[in-house]
Amino acid sequence: MTAEEEHEKLLADLGRQLRIVAGREIYFDWEGFFWDPNDWDEEVATILARESGLDELTEAHWKVLRFIREYYFYHGRAPMNRHLKEGVHLSLGEIESLFPGGIRLGARRLAGLPNPKSCF
């Protein structure tokens, strides 16, 4: 097996999956999180939202998604809970209700951030 093949196998083992979304080839992880946050755009987010049961992304949704992305690219990490709450002027409970899948599997995933590394 070449080094490149070994690398590809490792990525596959980590659950990397290729999908065509909005005519583009995009890699996602095993839970549907973007492999590369730079692959995100609003059209892709809209399609993924529809798949998750959100027919329309309202201004409230976009406010959350844009804040998460801006924070991520500025700080290099997802917003802390209090920063998210202050940044979008919504409680965490309200954000949870806004997205099917809630904060992590809903908002964070649709914002194109990578899967958080937590104790799983």
Next chain:
Amino acid sequence: MSGRLIYLDNAATSFPKPREVLDRMLQGYIELGVSPGRGSYDQALEAEDVVHGARKKLAIFFGAPDADRIIFAANATDALNIAFNGLLRPGDHVISTRLEHNSVLRPLYHFREMGWISYDLVHFDGKGFVDPGEIARNIKPNTRMVIVTHASNVLGSVQPVEEIGRVCSERGIPLIIDASQSAGKIPIDMTAWNVSAVAFTGHKALLGPTGIGGLAVRPDLDIKPSRFGGTGVDSRSPIHTVTFPHRLEAGTLNLIGIMGLSAGIDYIMHKGIESIHREEMALLKRLRDGLAGLEHVEMYCAGDLSGHVAVLTANVNGVSPEDAGAILDGDFNIAVRVGLHCAPLVHEDIGTINRGAVRFSPGIFNTPEDIDHAIRAMASMS
């Protein structure tokens, strides 16, 4: 939202630490922050006295016969590694349980992958307890060790160590307990219980800082050293010191950590371990009773809290544990631990392996109002 952080993650590490502990660490290190036992000047000898005093205190605390066999380590995981590396040999068999933390599971897995050992993990029942008879049934001629968590870090259930100790003692097999969640919460008597070694950490219920823990060893347990180096004694010899405690300690000790651990034990002894346990369990029962009234909350092995320490794990239907934790933190200023708690087999067995659960672990500085606030927070997630 309450302005004060309501900290319910004491099973991860106790917070805040008693002021007395922090003061004694700082003052002790200001006055005596030299290398203990490594010099002939008075302060080095005094520092060594502090270390030996802590060993004596821990020996009494754990019912250990010999203070020189209180081995300092970085934490319980480190202490368990000292035990595994010092005891296990190729061909050995080990018995443990599915309640274990990765501090036990991963070393066992590692040694099995190396081809050194085999092991069996005993199941726990629907209330979170291991049957000592099941441990007896798994004993083989080559069983070298039984290693059991004293209290589950997910369910809070305290295991019948005394009965397990009897099983092991009758067969001449060393019993090691992981006391990470029990030391400082409930009394431990390794001599009376036939426990050969107790692995403990200083930063949880012993109220010390992170970075200090240890292994209390009975004299009849022959643990080989697995790390080697300077001990401050026998320096001319190329062979690592054979006498305890230096046999299992290499390099300069964590003096400020030992000072904090020693102060934490003093704090516990002054307050009374039974009193601490009673107060924490009253808080846990209040939490359990409050959550029991919420239809959208599911708890695990919390029906009967007798034989538990103050740990309770739950989930909110329709809300992932990590989101529940985020809401508790962001909207209610409540700190809990979510996920698998480094104990994946427990979550496998209670059916929460996919996303884990939310763990509440009140400590000595929590109040009934904190618990009521947590119940209201959980109620809001319906």
